[in-house]
Each structure stands twice: as structure tokens, then as C-alpha cells.
Amino acid sequence: MVNVTKGMQSMLESRSAVYKMLKDKAHKDRQINTFPRPYRYDATPYKQLDFSQIVKEACSSSRPVMAGLKISKAIFLGDVAVGKTCLVNRFCHQVFDSNYKATIGVDFEVERFDILQVPFNLQIWDTAGQERFKCIASSYYRAAHVIVVVFDLSSLMSLSHCPQWLEEALNANSGSPHIFLVGTKRDLMTRTAFSEVEGHALRLAEQVGAEFWAVSSRTGDGVSELFCRMAGLAFDSSVCREKEASCKAMTVGSDLVTLKQTPRTTPVKPRPKCSGSCSN
Numbered sequence: 708m709v710n711v712t713k714g715m716q717s718m719l720e721s722r723s724a725v726y727k728m729l730k731d732k733a734h735k736d737r738q739i740n741t742f743p744r745p746y747r748y749d750a751t752p753y754k755q756l757d758f759s760q761i762v763k764e765a766c767s768s769s770r771p772v773m774a775g776l777k778i779s780k781a782i783f784l785g786d787v788a789v790g791k792t793c794l795v796n797r798f799c800h801q802v803f804d805s806n807y808k809a810t811i812g813v814d815f816e817v818e819r820f821d822i823l824q825v826p827f828n829l830q831i832w833d834t835a836g837q838e839r840f841k842c843i844a845s846s847y848y849r850a851a852h853v854i855v856v857v858f859d860l861s862s863l864m865s866l867s868h869c870p871q872w873l874e875e876a877l878n879a880n881s882g883s884p885h886i887f888l889v890g891t892k893r894d895l896m897t898r899t900a901f902s903e904v905e906g907h908a909l910r911l912a913e914q915v916g917a918e919f920w921a922v923s924s925r926t927g928d929g930v931s932e933l934f935c936r937m938a939g940l941a942f943d944s945s946v947c948r949e950k951e952a953s954c955k956a957m958t959v960g961s962d963l964v965t966l967k968q969t970p971r972t973t974p975v976k977p978r979p980k981c982s983g984s985c986s987n
């Protein structure tokens with residue numbers, strides 16, 4: 708009975724995810740027309756200030772930029788109770804729950820954006836921090852375009868575990884995902900305590916090549932900006948990848964045509980003339 712209910716629930720959830728992807732328009736605060744800013748320009752390895760030229764051209768052309776749904780995958784990982792679920796729920800459902808409920812395995816959400824007027828979906832995988840669910844959770848790390856390593860700003864221990872979480876996520880991925888180091892529960896921090904932790908986090912972010920953010924899911928501070936930034940970076944890379952792939956395909960295609968059309972330049976050796984008993 709429990710399994711049936713769970714099965715039906717996940718079926719309904721995946722249906723609602725599909726409906727969200729097919730929505731006519733993204734919600735107003737998910738319509739992005741200028742390149743989203745980082746939390747701090749000195750705390751990011753992603754220095755571009757605008758969408759790539761190729762992306763802007765592709766999005767403004769009258770032909771559709773791409774066929775089918777445009778989706779990128781973001782995975783959230785980090786120690787138990789650092790606030791991963793609250794962060795996702797604050798953005799996706801505008802709620803905050805102060806009671807802790809452990810994530811079992813993974814939770815899945817999808818958020819629709821319109822970026823430069825092109826529909827874009829961000830798949831959000833909220834994984835469990837508890838050791839006993841790690842095995843299930845880590846099987847969802849693959850094929851991530853964005854890796855979000857989360858820590859609790861009020862726990863330096865949770866920050867010190869971030870390199871390990873990141874290594875595990877990177878081991879499961881072969882591409883070059885965007886990496887974020889996100890400190891949560893900013894509302895709990897005094898100014899002095901915050902600036903001390905921020906110093907440690909900035910150093911770590913630089914070491915591991917991540918973009919640093921500090922947010923509060925309780926107040927909503929920085930949450931929407933963080934997700935829009937992820938979506939902006941993921942969208943830009945994904946359109947660039949797609950354009951590169953189609954250019955490559957066109958080059959290969961035109962190479963084949965050239966090969967077909969180019970007359971043979973190597974002289975054909977004249978066959979020796981048959982003499983005598985040769986039947987040819």
C-alpha cells in the first residue's frame with residue numbers, strides 16, 4: 708500500500724514537472740533579459756559580463772534557436788541539514804519550513820525560465836545529506852550542468868566537508884559543469900561572524916573554482932538571484948554547445964560534399980595492355 712501511494716505520488720510529481728515545462732510563459736521573475744550578476748565579481752571564476760555574442764544572435768534570429776525542450780540539470784549536495792531542501796523550496800514554492808524533514812534519496816523539481824525570450828527549464832535535484840541515503844543520492848549526480856555544494860554559514864564543519872562533496876560530484880561527471888559554493892542561513896549570522904566565515908568560504912571557493920553565494924531561505928535573501936544566475940550561465944553554455952555542435956555537423960556535411968565533388972587528382976595508372984591469353 709505504501710509503495711502504491713509512493714508510486715502514484717511520484718507519477719503525479721513527474722506529471723506536474725512536465726506541465727511546468729510546457730507552460731506558455733515563465734513567471735515574471737523567471738524572465739531573464741539581462742545577464743544575471745554574480746554575488747560578488749571577485750568571488751566567481753565566471754567572468755563574462757553578458758550573454759555570449761553567438762547566444763544573443765541565436766536568440767534574436769527569426770529562426771528557432773533549437774528544436775525541442777531546452778533543459779539543464781542542477782544538483783544540490785552537502786552535509787545533512789545544511790538547508791538544501793529549504794533553499795529549493797523557497798525558490799520553487801516560495802515557502803520556508805522551520806521543521807527539519809530529512810530528504811530520502813532525492814527530490815526533483817523543474818523550473819521554467821524564459822531567457823532572452825527562449826524557454827529554458829532547470830531541472831533541480833535536491834539530494835540527501837544523510838550518509839545512509841548517499842548511495843541512492845549519488846546515482847543522480849551524473850550529467851549535471853550545474854553543481855551546487857551547500858553549507859551552513861553557522862557551521863564551519865559543513866564548509867570543511869564541501870571539497871569532498873564536490874569531488875564526488877565531479878567524479879560522476881565528465882563535462883565542465885558550473886560550480887557554486889552556497890552558504891545558507893545567513894539570517895542566523897551576526898555581521899562579525901558572517902564576515903569571518905565569508906573569508907574562509909571565499910578562499911575555498913577560489914581553491915575549488917566555484918562561485919560563492921550567501922543566502923537565507925528564511926528571509927529569501929539572495930535566493931532568486933542565485934537561481935537566475937545558475938539558469939543564465941547554464942543557458943548560455945547550453946546554447947553555445949548546441950551552436951558548436953551544429954557548426955561541426957555543417958562542416959562535416961560540407962566536407963563530404965567537397966569530397967564528392969573534388970575530381971580525383973591522383974593519376975590513374977594505365978592498366979597494362981592485355982596480350983596473349985588474358986581474358987579481360
Ligand SMILES: Nc1nc2c(ncn2[C@@H]2O[C@H](COP(=O)(O)OP(=O)(O)OP(=O)(O)O)[C@@H](O)[C@H]2O)c(=O)[nH]1
Binds near residue numbers: 787808809893
Ligand atoms: N534560520 C534558518 N534556518 C534554515 C535555513 N535554511 C534551512 N534552515 C533550517 O535548517 C534545517 C534543515 O534544513 P533542510 O533544508 O531540511 O536541510 P537539508 O540540507 O535538505 O537536509 P537533508 O535533506 O538531510 O540533506 C531545517 O530545520 C530548516 O528549517 C535558513 O536560511 N535560515
